[in-house]
Amino acid sequence: MDVQIIDKVFRPFISAEQISEKVQELAVRINADYAGKRPLVIGILNGSFIFAADLFRGLTVDAEISFIKLASYKGTSSTGNVVTAIGMEENLKDRHILIVEDIIDTGKTLSSFLPEIHARQPASVKIATFLSKPEALQHEVHADYCAFEIENKFVVGYGLDYDGLGRNLPALYILK
Numbered sequence: 001m002d003v004q005i006i007d008k009v010f011r012p013f014i015s016a017e018q019i020s021e022k023v024q025e026l027a028v029r030i031n032a033d034y035a036g037k038r039p040l041v042i043g044i045l046n047g048s049f050i051f052a053a054d055l056f057r058g059l060t061v062d063a064e065i066s067f068i069k070l071a072s073y074k075g076t077s078s079t080g081n082v083v084t085a086i087g088m089e090e091n092l093k094d095r096h097i098l099i100v101e102d103i104i105d106t107g108k109t110l111s112s113f114l115p116e117i118h119a120r121q122p123a124s125v126k127i128a129t130f131l132s133k134p135e136a137l138q139h140e141v142h143a144d145y146c147a148f149e150i151e152n153k154f155v156v157g158y159g160l161d162y163d164g165l166g167r168n169l170p171a172l173y174i175l176k
């Protein structure tokens with residue numbers, strides 16, 4: 001069934017069952033890749049909180065999780081907008097970091113934030129994203145784990161919002 005959020009109508013796109021199956025597949029790969037490494041999973045709020053929770057529940061390896069918020073502010077004209085992390089208290093040095101995002105759209109958010117992670121000298125950095133829109137990508141960001149590659153259209157549900165709403169929808173919906 002279609003859902004209306006504010007002024008827009010969305011149609012069902014990826015079911016809760018399909019999502020859960022795909023997220024579990026990613027967890028199985030992550031378990032194999034991170035055995036004995038005690039990864040620190042870093043979820044990017046707000047959008048990733050549901051994906052991060054489901055993915056993390058699928059992990060059987062020892063793993064820690066923490067969440068950060070990204071705030072973007074105007075840098076100098078040469079640096080453009082700068083993205084900085086709020087709430088990153090963990091020591092990342094020599095840790096295996098797995099960043100968890102809701103969606104890589106243009107790639108701008110992650111590409112401007114990743115240097116901040118690398119500056120803290122982690123042992124490794126990988127990215128898990130629930131969605132990516134390959135056609136929208138403008139910055140060089142590579143997702144190591146991606147549940148679904150989708151067309152360049154606006155989606156809501158499973159943590160993703162339209163103007164703050166729709167995050168609680170258990171399935172993914174796409175703009176009609």
Ligand code: IMP
Nearest residue numbers: 104105106107108109153154155160161
């Ligand atoms: P990027 O910096 O362009 O990769 O943008 C990523 C951010 O834009 C995501 O973390 C989302 O908050 C938001 N975003 C991009 N596309 C969508 C969408 O289709 N639905 C909801 N949020 C989106």
Ligand code: MG
Nearest residue numbers: 045046047102
């Ligand atoms: Mg987001």
